Amino acid sequence: MKLLGTLALLLTAATAHAADVQPAVVFDMGGKFDKSFNQGVYDGVERFKTETGIAYREFEVTNETQREQALRRMAQRGANPVLGVGFAQAPAMEKVAAEFPDTKFTIIDAVVDLPNVQSVVFKEHEGSFLVGVLAAMASTSGKVGFVGGMDIPLIRRFACGYEQGAKHVNGDAEVIQNMTGTTPAAWNDPGRGSELSIGQFDRGVDVIYAAAGGTGVGVYQAAKDSGKLAIGVDSNQNYIHPGTMLTSMLKRVDVAAYNAFKQAMDDSWQPGVQVLGLAEDGVGWALDEHNESLISADMKSAVEGVAKQIIAGDIAVHDYTSDNNCTY
Amino acid sequence: MNTSTVELPDWLEIVVIPLLNIILALFCAGLIILAIGENPIEAVGIMLKGAFGYDEAVGYTLYYTTNFIFTGLAVAIAFHANLFNIGGEGQAYFAGLGIALVVLTLDQYLPALLLIPLAIAAAALFGSLWAFIPAWLQAYRGSHIVITTIMFNFIAASLMVYLLVNVLIQPGSMSPETREFATTAWLPFMHEFLALFGVTVTRTPLNLSFFLALLCCLITWIYIWKTRWGYALRTAGQSEAAAVYAGIKPKRIIITAMCLSGALAGLVAVNELMGVHHRLLLNFTAGYGFTGIAVSLMGRNHPVGIILASLLFGILYQGGAELAFELPKITREMVVAIQGLIILFSGALALMLRPWVVRVYLLMRPSAINAAAS
Numbered sequence: 001m002k003l004l005g006t007l008a009l010l011l012t013a014a015t016a017h018a019a020d021v022q023p024a025v026v027f028d029m030g031g032k033f034d035k036s037f038n039q040g041v042y043d044g045v046e047r048f049k050t051e052t053g054i055a056y057r058e059f060e061v062t063n064e065t066q067r068e069q070a071l072r073r074m075a076q077r078g079a080n081p082v083l084g085v086g087f088a089q090a091p092a093m094e095k096v097a098a099e100f101p102d103t104k105f106t107i108i109d110a111v112v113d114l115p116n117v118q119s120v121v122f123k124e125h126e127g128s129f130l131v132g133v134l135a136a137m138a139s140t141s142g143k144v145g146f147v148g149g150m151d152i153p154l155i156r157r158f159a160c161g162y163e164q165g166a167k168h169v170n171g172d173a174e175v176i177q178n179m180t181g182t183t184p185a186a187w188n189d190p191g192r193g194s195e196l197s198i199g200q201f202d203r204g205v206d207v208i209y210a211a212a213g214g215t216g217v218g219v220y221q222a223a224k225d226s227g228k229l230a231i232g233v234d235s236n237q238n239y240i241h242p243g244t245m246l247t248s249m250l251k252r253v254d255v256a257a258y259n260a261f262k263q264a265m266d267d268s269w270q271p272g273v274q275v276l277g278l279a280e281d282g283v284g285w286a287l288d289e290h291n292e293s294l295i296s297a298d299m300k301s302a303v304e305g306v307a308k309q310i311i312a313g314d315i316a317v318h319d320y321t322s323d324n325n326c327t328y
Numbered sequence: 329m330n331t332s333t334v335e336l337p338d339w340l341e342i343v344v345i346p347l348l349n350i351i352l353a354l355f356c357a358g359l360i361i362l363a364i365g366e367n368p369i370e371a372v373g374i375m376l377k378g379a380f381g382y383d384e385a386v387g388y389t390l391y392y393t394t395n396f397i398f399t400g401l402a403v404a405i406a407f408h409a410n411l412f413n414i415g416g417e418g419q420a421y422f423a424g425l426g427i428a429l430v431v432l433t434l435d436q437y438l439p440a441l442l443l444i445p446l447a448i449a450a451a452a453l454f455g456s457l458w459a460f461i462p463a464w465l466q467a468y469r470g471s472h473i474v475i476t477t478i479m480f481n482f483i484a485a486s487l488m489v490y491l492l493v494n495v496l497i498q499p500g501s502m503s504p505e506t507r508e509f510a511t512t513a514w515l516p517f518m519h520e521f522l523a524l525f526g527v528t529v530t531r532t533p534l535n536l537s538f539f540l541a542l543l544c545c546l547i548t549w550i551y552i553w554k555t556r557w558g559y560a561l562r563t564a565g566q567s568e569a570a571a572v573y574a575g576i577k578p579k580r581i582i583i584t585a586m587c588l589s590g591a592l593a594g595l596v597a598v599n600e601l602m603g604v605h606h607r608l609l610l611n612f613t614a615g616y617g618f619t620g621i622a623v624s625l626m627g628r629n630h631p632v633g634i635i636l637a638s639l640l641f642g643i644l645y646q647g648g649a650e651l652a653f654e655l656p657k658i659t660r661e662m663v664v665a666i667q668g669l670i671i672l673f674s675g676a677l678a679l680m681l682r683p684w685v686v687r688v689y690l691l692m693r694p695s696a697i698n699a700a701a702s
Binding site: 031058059060062063064065066069070073088110151152153154182183184324 | 493502612
């Protein structure tokens with residue numbers, strides 16, 4: 001089995017030449033302009049296009065059956081590599097990648113165990129731990145909040161890391177959590193995001209971390225209107241409301257997307273699971289001109305120290321999805 | 329002159345007018361495509377090739393067609409009883425629960441030959457159950473069926489989200505879905521079925537529920553036009569007073585018509601869950617219930633018309649996806665706009681061109697004027 005895998009690997013490496021790279025991306029239902037996850041991928045592949053001048057094929061799925069259809073059509077057209085966006089594409093990619101063993105597939109946010117698939121997942125709990133540290137240090141009330149999007153294990157992983165970070169700084173810190181909903185609509189409900197935030201502010205919270213896609217916009221607005229602080233997610237969202245955006249937890253899907261294309265072009269693309277955490281710069285926190293006045297020298301040195309400890313393994317951040325539990 | 333009373337020959341009514349509507353719609357769509365700087369002729373070519381050009385395309389087109397036949401028939405049968413069932417979406421969704429409950433409980437014990445008919449029956453039963461409540465409210469409490477069926481779509485959606493997120497979700501899964509059904513509950517795919525006869529076609533989602541859809545067309549036709557129950561249904565639909573005079577009970581007709589309608593809509597779940605996804609998942613109905621209204625309107629509530637209209641919508645869905653695939657400037661939103669135009673012209677404006685067609689017809693056949701006058 002292992003031999004077969006190696007053989008397939010060698011074959012794929014041999015058939016790929018830098019010149020004939022024909023990248024393709026299949027965006028998920030959110031669409032490439034969802035201001036969040038899919039758009040991060042879009043930014044990454046656009047950067048690849050401007051830097052290399054190589055155009056890519058793209059498709060945005062509109063229903064469940066189209067995922068498999070789109071991936072297969074890309075592969076049939078000779079697209080290589082094919083990038084799938086989001087955990088929902090994992091079952092479809094599993095089928096299609098098996099049918100096209102000579103095509104390179106990359107999936108973001110899910111693991112597909114095949115010799116021609118590169119799976120990129122992120123340690124969101126590590127990045128969330130860092131912003132949890134910042135939240136607890138910025139908070140004067142000792143109460144920090146979390147607003148999640150759709151209630152899925154992935155988002156609970158964000159919440160759990162954040163809670164650990166806050167308690168790491170202040171053992172008495174209270175973390176109040178709300179999820180926006182249980183359907184994909186929860187990713188794009190700014191009104192409810194703002195409602196939940198105001199509810200949390202009323203209970204004494206003064207910093208809220210939103211991991212909720214488009215819903216976060218409502219959270220940031222509510223923080224600005226109430227003069228409290230908010231933390232962005234996925235991309236650097238500090239610019240949205242300078243002065244009340246404490247920081248953003250960065251999840252570099254753009255880098256993952258860019259790398260998938262670039263590595264295929266440079267012949268350095270490798271199948272297997274890539275787990276991008278703090279050490280790999282896959283997650284992190286954002287400091288720029290929009291929030292530098294909010295981050296004191298103490299906070300900066302504290303969070304940098306914690307980051308070093310996590311990378312060194314001195315602090316182990318518990319991953320919610322490892323046991324569907326947030327006990328650490 | 330009142331053109332609406334002139335009787336046109338069937339070939340004008342069934343072939344020419346719908347064709348003119350589609351041409352007009354394609355012309356308007358062409359203007360939009362031109363406005364964004366693509367070639368409309370090329371776009372139509374891609375769409376047709378994407379829907380028929382190779383066997384995989386045909387498979388996808390017919391897979392979408394299957395769903396539209398079920399929902400189109402569902403709307404039509406209610407329409408003949410003068411009821412407007414907008415709840416096909418919710419009925420299909422709820423039918424999915426019926427399939428899931430039967431299959432998840434029994435798929436370890438029963439062979440396919442027992443399990444598949446049982447699950448199909450469960451789909452029909454749950455679909456009609458979801459239609460029964462609005463029907464009962466309409467018949468015995470006077471709540472308008474349009475309002476209640478719309479509201480039942482939302483109730484079905486919320487209920488399914490609750491059940492999938494909290495009860496039926498496969499433990500450890502990221503997305504709200506049940507576990508995969510055992511293979512005994514899978515309807516054979518068309519490519520597997522044809523392989524039995526030595527015919528090799530590409531793998532597509534098309535499965536044997538396509539034949540079920542055609543069978544439903546035949547049964548619906550026989551029921552509506554060849555049985556006394558169908559006669560009673562049409563009578564009650566055309567004139568309630570006449571129906572009562574003839575000894576037909578309109579309340580009972582409302583219930584039967586809606587239950588049959590819900591059962592047909594529920595069969596969408598057979599195609600989607602037992603044929604394609606092999607698990608219960610969120611939003612598998614994807615708007616097919618609503619499109620069924622347009623299909624039924626366009627098909628003049630007749631099974632043959634519904635098959636043709638379903639095929640057209642199958643082409644639009646599959647060809648439209650190919651269009652978004654091939655021409656980067658045409659986004660998925662643009663495809664929806666083109667589909668919308670065709671629905672607008674063929675469904676909502678179906679009778680717009682008729683007066684002109686009548687005038688032209690009368691010019692060619694002056695003898696028909698006398699017939700119209702008398």
